[in-house]
Amino acid sequence: MKATPIDGKAIAAGIAAESALRTARLREAGTVPGLAVVIVGDDPASRVYVRNKALACEKAGLNSWVHALPADTPQERLVGFVRQLNADPTVHGILVQLPLPKPLDARAVIEAIDPAKDVDGFHYQNVGALVVGEPAFYPCTPWGIMKMLEHEGLAVEGLHAVVVGRSTIVGKPMALLLINAGATVTVCHSKTRDLGAVTRQADLLVAAVGRARMIGADMVKPGAVVIDVGVNRLPDGKLCGDVDYDAVAAVASRITPVPGGVGPMTIAMLVANAVRGAEKAAGLAAAGETRIA
Numbered sequence: 190m191k192a193t194p195i196d197g198k199a200i201a202a203g204i205a206a207e208s209a210l211r212t213a214r215l216r217e218a219g220t221v222p223g224l225a226v227v228i229v230g231d232d233p234a235s236r237v238y239v240r241n242k243a244l245a246c247e248k249a250g251l252n253s254w255v256h257a258l259p260a261d262t263p264q265e266r267l268v269g270f271v272r273q274l275n276a277d278p279t280v281h282g283i284l285v286q287l288p289l290p291k292p293l294d295a296r297a298v299i300e301a302i303d304p305a306k307d308v309d310g311f312h313y314q315n316v317g318a319l320v321v322g323e324p325a326f327y328p329c330t331p332w333g334i335m336k337m338l339e340h341e342g343l344a345v346e347g348l349h350a351v352v353v354g355r356s357t358i359v360g361k362p363m364a365l366l367l368i369n370a371g372a373t374v375t376v377c378h379s380k381t382r383d384l385g386a387v388t389r390q391a392d393l394l395v396a397a398v399g400r401a402r403m404i405g406a407d408m409v410k411p412g413a414v415v416i417d418v419g420v421n422r423l424p425d426g427k428l429c430g431d432v433d434y435d436a437v438a439a440v441a442s443r444i445t446p447v448p449g450g451v452g453p454m455t456i457a458m459l460v461a462n463a464v465r466g467a468e469k470a471a472g473l474a475a476a477g478e479t480r481i482a
Contacts (some may be wrong), residue, residue: 192415192441194450198455200340201333201453205249208460212250215467222467223252224282224308224460225274230260230290239286245456251463252279260290267293268301274357275303281470282308282463287358305469308462310362319362322369326462331363333454334395334416335370341443343393346371351388353377353404353425353431359418363395384408396431406436414443418451 213220222248228239239255246253258267267289274283289295299307304314310326311453318325338345350372354360364374377387385408388394396404397418409415419431430447438444445451 192438192444194438194464195337195341195416195443195445197333197337197445197450198453200337201457202265202304203340204336204454204457205245205460206378207465208457209249215464215471215473216250218471218473220250220467220471221279222250222281222464223254223279224284224463225256225277225280226284227252227256227258227267227270227274227287228286229258229262232290234287235286235288242284242456242459245460246463249460249464249466251460254280261291264293265300271298271301275301277307278470281304281466282306282459283458284309284397306466308459308466311357311396316362319365319369326465327366328358328362328453329458329462330359330397330418330451331366332365333458334418334451335366336412336458337445337451337454339394343443344441345393348372348392349375349390350393351377351389351391352373352395352397353384354395354418355400356397359397363397367393370455398431400431402433404437405431406433406440409437409440411440412442413440415445416443416451417445417447420447420452430451 201270209351215222219400226239226242228235243255274280283302285298287295291331299311302312304312307315307326310470311327314323319327345367350367352360352364355376355378364376367374375387377384381387386407389410390412391410397421401421415432415437417430417432424427428448
């Protein structure tokens with residue numbers, strides 16, 4: 190068996206094209222979608238991510254603003270700035286790039302964002318909506334994975350899905366999205382005993398731990414669908430995922446590569462969320478509403 194690669198780059202391009210069409214419709218109606226990105230400090234990786242997000246927005250026809258604040262920005266000033274963006278009618282999405290420099294309280298900053306503009310899906314109100322299966326902004330990476338599975342015609346209902354990783358950004362919301370879609374879900378983490386015994390039960394395996402090539406072929410059920418969220422840099426500078434791609438591809442039925450798998454989907458869903466925010470502001474919410482229950 191040789192797994193079929195899932196081309197996240199191509200799927201993301203299709204979603205981006207749809208976002209561009211929706212943006213064009215909004216522009217004709219007098220609304221230009223706008224995304225404001227706030228970055229605090231000079232973390233090189235964060236700056237790369239922010240630049241890529243801004244470029245994706247501009248390519249889809251959105252207005253995009255990057256607000257770079259110094260690392261010593263006080264908590265009160267950052268929260269106040271976020272509230273100014275909340276009040277700006279030209280801004281339909283707000284993203285505060287994480288991690289924030291210490292001693293800033295990321296949770297307090299996220300909670301300052303208007304839930305209707307929280308395109309990352311991290312505000313408690315959006316998290317609560319995800320828990321009960323209501324329409325909301327969902328975190329972009331797990332939401333992108335769901336759209337990827339949908340594009341590939343991979344029905345989730347009834348599958349045993351195993352998520353390796355319990356982060357609030359990927360692992361936990363991924364598990365909730367899969368539960369809402371009808372999967373039976375197991376979440377594994379650093380305290381899981383005999384990890385391989387659990388992952389070998391998975392019809393759908395999602396690896397999101399940030400450890401290079403942690404998932405080997407002996408940890409994968411033959412014919413399983415394997416989604417690799419990890420992005421790790423090896424000593425030689427090359428990127429790899431949490432999955433040993435070549436070994437696991439000989440066992441799985443479908444697999445995402447790194448790079449070119451989940452990564453492009455994350456940015457595509459961010460842009461889609463920003464467009465959706467503009468649609469709601471313009472009274473066109475039905476075009477962007479999605480429910481998983």
